Amino acid sequence: MIRTACISLALTTGLIAAALPAQVWRSDQGDGTYRNPVLFADYPDPDIIRVEDDFYFVSTTFANAPGVTILHSKDLVNWRIATHVVDRLDGDPRYDLKNGGDYRHGFYAASLRWHKGLFYLAVTPVGHKTRIYRSARIGGPWAYKELDREAFDPALFIDADGTAYLGTSIGSDGTVTLLTLNDDLSAVTAAKVTYYNKGAEGSKIIRHNGYYYLFNAIPGKLAMTISRSRSLWGPWETKPSIDDKTGGHQGGMVDMPNGSWYGFVMVDAGAIGRMTNISPIFWKDDWPWWGRPDKPDVVPERSPKPIAGHPFTEPPSSDDFSSSKLGLQWQWNHNPDDSKWSLTQRPGFLRLHATRADGIWTARNTLTQKAQGPRMRAIAKLDIAGIKASDICGLGSFGKYSAQISIVGGAKNARSLRMQLTESTKDGPRTQVRVPAIAIAGNSIWLRTDMDFDMKQGHVAYSLDNRKWTEVGGPFPLAFDWRTGTFQGQQIALSCYNSTASGGYVDIDSFTLAPLATGLQP
Structure with missing residues (x-):
């Protein structure tokens, strides 16, 4: 399908960047209230702590590199990316996209704590032993020591006497075990089962008012339970709490400077992935309840900000590639080949050299960032003069469905445009070429990817002047699939690969992310 239409000059890349916020969704309403989710993007498995007046939020990143993202906030609503703990994924050759890669695995469900002047982060790369990272600064450098076992979904808890524990359980069972750690949190000294909660995983532990x-999370029911005890070793009494219909199913609580508490919880939200809601907490009979007393265990869609007076801030998204380092919004799909990309070979551009691959699912140096909802538009301006025969370089979605609009190099410097859709299935990636070849003249081109998460649908288009756009390939689906997808929400991807030999390169001049207006047609 090919459809052409003109859009007004007000929607050119430069004016979008200047006139609209980079973030597609704005939680802070500017009137002292906020809306959930606090970030309309895939930030799964949240763990949030407070250190004096600062909040830190760690999230799962799977096989993306750099990995284990930490965000920072002053009010639990306005977040920026502070750092990535793991610069490069180590311990498994599949992290270099060998042997099919390590999709759906990697680094996830980390637990973050502050203790005696150090940040500690527990994380278990799937199939590997648990690591305890530590740093005096949230921005690093981080170093780790490996424990002698694999603790699934580790819950780091430090008691009032300074003793550190890791709680661990896996949903296929539900036995909650506490591992006692030594003084410097580098080794397990004891292990003891404390509780059985059928289907439980994703544990978080706090202490308040004499109770633990x-x-x-009970993933099979997409629900959360809360248990309490006077002792870490039980006996425990348990009550049901919220679920994905009332706010989410995996999370915990963080204390505020004034002594109150707020809850954080992950909710499965379809193709966008798993988002985090923030909720006030009230106490009744020494039980914490999400929401308000007049509507208990329902996370409010809108609520007063936890802490007033802090300005709007957000993770970065758009990029002119003028820095000598990649922005924190970017992550590679698995570890990159650092010899095949550069921000300095042509200052002001990101240069992606073609890597050898049979498709985007196996292509190293695919650069991604989180798609944003509810509706988003990404535009990349490319200089394609360096593309050689058989190179496939472009922009699109990445995930369960990877829709690419790409420039394909041909003989004698000829170039054409292709739209293809790759679906990840249990039998491997399956690619459908929807538009095989549209001849392209000149060295500059703008590529566009729209994603509407209400409609669960995306579109791609191209332009030779950033004013007149041509949509190609028709709509493509957006979906989340933890079994055969990436276990992540849809991502935005810039890629360049060649199936036959080492090829040329593409220079990316700019990338712009902005809201997609309701009803806007290409």
Whole structure:
């Protein structure tokens, strides 16, 4: 399908960047209230702590590199990316996209704590032993020591006497085990089962008013339970809490400077992935309840900000590639080949050299960032003069469905445009070429990817002047699939690969992300 239409000059890349916020969704309403989710993007498995007046939020990143993202906030609503703990994924050759890669695995469900002047982060790369990272600064450098076992979904908890524990359970069972750690959190000294909660995983532990509270996700029901005990070793009493219909199913609580508490919880939200909601907490009979007393255990869609007076801030998204380092919004799909990309070979551009691959699912140096909802538009301006025969370089979605609009190099410097859709299935990636070849003249081209997460649908288009756009290939689906997808929400991807030999390169001049207006047609 090919459809052409003109859009007004007000929607050119430069004016979008200047006139609209980079973030597609704005939680802070500017009137002292916020809306959930606080970030309309895939930030799964949240763990949030407070250190004096600062909040830190760690999230799962799977096989993306750099990995284990930490965000920072002053009010639990306005977040920026502070750092990535793991610069390069190590311990498995599949992290270099060998042997099919390590999709759906990698680094996830980390637990973050502050203790005696150090940040500690527990994380278990799937199939590997648990690591305890530590740093005096949230921005690093981080170093780790490996424990002697694999603790699934580790819950780091440090008691009032300074003793550190890791709680661990896996949903296929539900046995919650506490691992006692030594003084410097580098080794396990004891292990003891504390509780059985059928289907439980994703534990979080806090202490308040003489009770220990244990929060568990029950993934099979997309629900959360809360257990309490006077002792870490039980006996525990348990009550049901929220679920994905009322706010989410995996999370915990963080204390505020004034002594109150707020809850954070992950909710499965379809193709966008798993988002985080923030909720006030009230106490009744020494039990924490999400929401308000007049509507208990329902996460409010809108609520007063936890802490007033802090300005709007957001993670970065658009990029002119003028820095000598990649922005924190970017992650590679698995570890990159650093010899095949550069921000300095042509200052002001990101240069992606073609890597050898049979498709985007196996292409190293695919650069991604999180797609944003509810509706988003990404535009990349490319200089394609360096593309050689059989290179496939472009922009699109990446995930369960990877829709690419790409420039394909041909003989004698001829170039054409292709639209193809790759679906990840249990039998491997399956690619359908929807538009095989549209001749392209000149060295500059703009590529566009729209994603509407309400419609669960995307579109791609191209332009030779950033004013007149041509949509190609028709709509493509947006979906989340933890079994055969990436276990992540849809991502935005810039890629360049060649199936036959080492090829040329593409220079990316700019990338712009902006809201997609309701009803806007290409």
